[in-house]
Amino acid sequence: MLHRRIYQFLMIYFIGLVALMLVKYSLNLSDYTIPGVNEIWNTCRRYSGLYLVAVLNTLAVAILGHVLSICMATVVGIIGRLTIWISSFIRVAAYNIQAYPIVAVAPIIFILLGDGLSSRLLIAAMICYFPLLLSFIGILSEPIAEIEHFFESTQRMNWRLQVKIRAFENIHKLVTVIVGSATLAMVGTIVAEFIAANAGIGYSIRIALYQSDLSKILVALFLIGVCTSLYLVFLEWLGWFIKKRFGSI
Amino acid sequence: MLLELKELNYKYPGSVNDVFRDLSCRVTEPGFHALFGPSGVGKTTLAKMITGEISGFGGEISSHGMNKVLYTFNLERLPGWSNIQEHLAAITPGANKEKIKELVKSFGLQSCLHSRFAQLSLGQQNRTNLTRYLLQDFDLLIMDESLANVDEMTKEKIILKIKTLFPERCFLYISHNVVEVSKFCKQILVLRSHHKNPQAVSLQGQDIRDGRALKKMELEQRMLEIVNAS
Numbered sequence: 001m002l003h004r005r006i007y008q009f010l011m012i013y014f015i016g017l018v019a020l021m022l023v024k025y026s027l028n029l030s031d032y033t034i035p036g037v038n039e040i041w042n043t044c045r046r047y048s049g050l051y052l053v054a055v056l057n058t059l060a061v062a063i064l065g066h067v068l069s070i071c072m073a074t075v076v077g078i079i080g081r082l083t084i085w086i087s088s089f090i091r092v093a094a095y096n097i098q099a100y101p102i103v104a105v106a107p108i109i110f111i112l113l114g115d116g117l118s119s120r121l122l123i124a125a126m127i128c129y130f131p132l133l134l135s136f137i138g139i140l141s142e143p144i145a146e147i148e149h150f151f152e153s154t155q156r157m158n159w160r161l162q163v164k165i166r167a168f169e170n171i172h173k174l175v176t177v178i179v180g181s182a183t184l185a186m187v188g189t190i191v192a193e194f195i196a197a198n199a200g201i202g203y204s205i206r207i208a209l210y211q212s213d214l215s216k217i218l219v220a221l222f223l224i225g226v227c228t229s230l231y232l233v234f235l236e237w238l239g240w241f242i243k244k245r246f247g248s249i
Numbered sequence: 250m251l252l253e254l255k256e257l258n259y260k261y262p263g264s265v266n267d268v269f270r271d272l273s274c275r276v277t278e279p280g281f282h283a284l285f286g287p288s289g290v291g292k293t294t295l296a297k298m299i300t301g302e303i304s305g306f307g308g309e310i311s312s313h314g315m316n317k318v319l320y321t322f323n324l325e326r327l328p329g330w331s332n333i334q335e336h337l338a339a340i341t342p343g344a345n346k347e348k349i350k351e352l353v354k355s356f357g358l359q360s361c362l363h364s365r366f367a368q369l370s371l372g373q374q375n376r377t378n379l380t381r382y383l384l385q386d387f388d389l390l391i392m393d394e395s396l397a398n399v400d401e402m403t404k405e406k407i408i409l410k411i412k413t414l415f416p417e418r419c420f421l422y423i424s425h426n427v428v429e430v431s432k433f434c435k436q437i438l439v440l441r442s443h444h445k446n447p448q449a450v451s452l453q454g455q456d457i458r459d460g461r462a463l464k465k466m467e468l469e470q471r472m473l474e475i476v477n478a479s
Binding site for chain 2: 146150153154165168
């Protein structure tokens with residue numbers, strides 16, 4: 001799992017790099033526009049340590065935001081599965097709000113909360129929260145009649161058991177959605193850092209952009225790709241473990 | 250009288266066709282009874298009306314001394330997070346725990362106890378599902394094709410065991426198998442299309458029990474009556 005994902009990322013990254021070099025040499029562009037391989041390598045040696053710390057900082061915020069959004073989506077999904085008016089309101093609100101781009105709301109968050117950790121965390125959580133919420137509401141509000149019937153007719157059904165049955169029966173879907181939203185959490189954090197923050201790899205990319213230093217951006221992209229791949233592999237392993245431990249096999 | 254259905258009228262919301270039109274019938278004593286009829290005639294609907302899962306119908310369903318009515322169907326599944334043994338232990342009321350062993354043995358489920366539900370064959374799944382219902386406290390158990398995919402020998406063994414273990418309880422066995430209802434059931438309620446009047450006909454089955462011989466001529470006669478009635 002690990003080697004395949006890293007291998008895929010490296011392949012895509014180096015194809016992109018080769019394409020960039022082809023553009024540079026075929027159009028005879030200067031090193032200022034697209035740096036040469038030597039310069040990229042030198043930047044990599046000089047900044048990779050610093051950027052690795054920044055990427056890990058971003059990844060930590062992304063993981064925290066991801067966990068936060070999973071918790072929020074679970075709670076709201078549990079309420080949203082009911083047939084009372086508040087649940088119906090939550091479902092409609094979730095569908096409407098998720099259509100609104102979070103990046104457009106981000107400046108308001110920065111104005112209110114500043115450019116610290118809380119803003120980055122909130123934006124990361126919000127970006128991966130809505131896809132999770134829609135899936136969680138859908139899964140938790142779908143009755144599994146052939147299992148639930150017994151517990152209902154013998155008056156054993158309660159909300160915890162209902163959620164457990166529905167989550168368990170859809171464990172494959174839940175794991176897929178959680179793994180998929182991890183990428184969104186990382187994207188959300190980087191976007192937040194890019195817009196306004198004082199730490200993280202998004203912030204470093206913003207500085208590199210102001211310096212028009214493409215080699216720094218390429219090094220940052222490389223480290224982001226490797227770290228995100230590692231996080232996704234970890235989540236896939238966790239999903240595999242959960243399915244094996246609690247799945248229907 | 251245990252269960253009386255009086256002039257039931259029902260059609261599904263949005264449907265123009267009646268399912269029941271002035272349907273009346275009664276079950277007068279405990280035992281293993283059958284609800285028989287062609288597909289789509291309304292057996293499952295009637296079962297759900299008796300359990301209260303379907304409301305908003307005309308007429309009256311009255312029961313005497315039947316407070317706990319359970320309905321089980323053959324597509325039910327057990328949750329997959331525990332094995333059969335753990336599940337049965339968790340859902341069986343304290344007073345019925347001693348029956349677990351006997352039912353498991355009689356239903357041939359010993360080898361399934363440490364398996365998850367999804368690992369069982371269809372026949373084993375149906376037997377397991379029926380077992381957990383029999384371990385509950387009930388006055389009437391409606392079994393909607395609960396023994397589908399079970400071989401004839403095992404089916405006979407199971408029905409005879411149910412009759413022996415629960416002589417005072419009432420069972421309503423929904424089946425399409427005319428031989429089995431004629432042979433094992435005490436009272437056979439034959440449901441017919443709403444165009445026919447009366448919509449339900451009650452016939453007597455052979456009600457075979459352990460040690461009671463099968464009367465072949467009578468069985469054939471009964472089967473003919475059921476087929477003609479339906």
